[in-house]
Amino acid sequence: MNGIKTKECSSCRTTFGCGDTPEGSKCWCNDFPPLFVPTTAIDCLCPACFKKSCSDKIDEYISTITPETALDNKAALLPKSTHLIEGIDYYLENGNYVFKAFFHLKRGSCCGNGCRHCPYK
Template identity: 40%
Template sequence: MLYQIRINYLMLNITMEQNCALCHATLSCQSEITTSKCWCFELPNIMPINSKQSDNPCLCKNCLAKKINKQITSLYLIKNLAQMIEIAKPYREKKDLVEHIDYSIENGLYVFSAWYHLKRGKCCSNGCRHCPYNKRE
């Protein structure tokens, strides 16, 4: 019994070292461990499942964020504002901002994305460049 508890404790701290499928950077994946969640579970879960993915579909945070941003952009073209707000709503309470999803850095300045504004759920009336509320119905 004590032996099994020790094994379970050790399994909680195991991470799988892998390489990003796009840029080949080393990353730590915890998705195979049933008692823990991988860091990627914190990002918006809006990517379609691709049955043609390789045996190693994991991406580093930078590549996954860029890929999610492309998916958000494509959804933004086919969904109305109310639908996009509903998609973003589960992420409203997440305080940690993710580069390429919530913001980009342009000329050393942080520029909030339409996704960031959608998570707010309403316009802040500051005339933001990527405000989705003043451009859509």
């Protein structure tokens, strides 16, 4: 365990804490889906830039999904998590959670509720 380090975002130059805590809590970035190969990353990004980068990468992937390919998608193979991330898994509309296509793809099948962003239509 290395502890938290102060880093500078390679995108916006904001300083932020990066790493696991001495008490055993994992770094905040572990809440995000594992989308990046460490060898292709420039360096750590701050939480805001990392979230945007993840969202952009997910949107790029979603644009390739059709109802025919949705059932056999890579997102369904990601480790399951109970932690939902606003802007990636859902957004709020009039106080209601609206689940995005990525949330549905991670589940791996249609729930049958007629969700707005269901990729399995």
